[in-house]
Amino acid sequence: MPSSPPASPPMEHPLGDISDARVAQLIGQLYSCGPATEQNRLLEHLLQPLGVLSLAAVANGIFGQFRLSNGWQDTHARTEHAHTIRSNDVVALVNHVQQVQVEAVDGLLKILLSAPVMAGSAPAATLVAVLAQRTRARRAKSNQGTDPLSA
Secondary structure: OOOOOOOOOOOOOOOOOOOHHHHHHHHHHHHHHOOHHHHHHHHHHHHOOOOHHHHHOOHHHHHHHHHHHHOOOOOOOOHHHHHHOOHHHHHHHHHHHHHHOHHHHHOHHHHHHOOHHHHOOHHHHHHHHHHHHHHHHHHHHHHHOOOHHHO
16 A cells, blocks of 8 residues: 655744844834935834833933823824834833733834835835734734534
């Protein structure tokens, strides 16, 4: 009786498993090369899930100062704020947001896809692929436990 060929290993995504730290670095790179309007959109999105106390603990409090200068519930970024924030500050912010609410970082995918100015950069292209992969993986994992046929 002929034996069946060995099962092939599952295909890995070409990007592999990219760490949260690398995602933060990509967002920092994207921030540094983006125009002020898109920098503001990124900041507004990342600031939404965080309170003032949380923001005070990130990047020497620069984001807490930013939030307080606008009024504590106002997350609208101003152009003058975008110019004072460096890419390493954004990396620290993203690292913190990923600990609090990783879905907020994954939500940047919609912003990137709607921003043609930024979408053409290498960090944006990589980030879009990574965030799409992470979102699919997270959905598959959450659906795995809710499928009544999977038991």
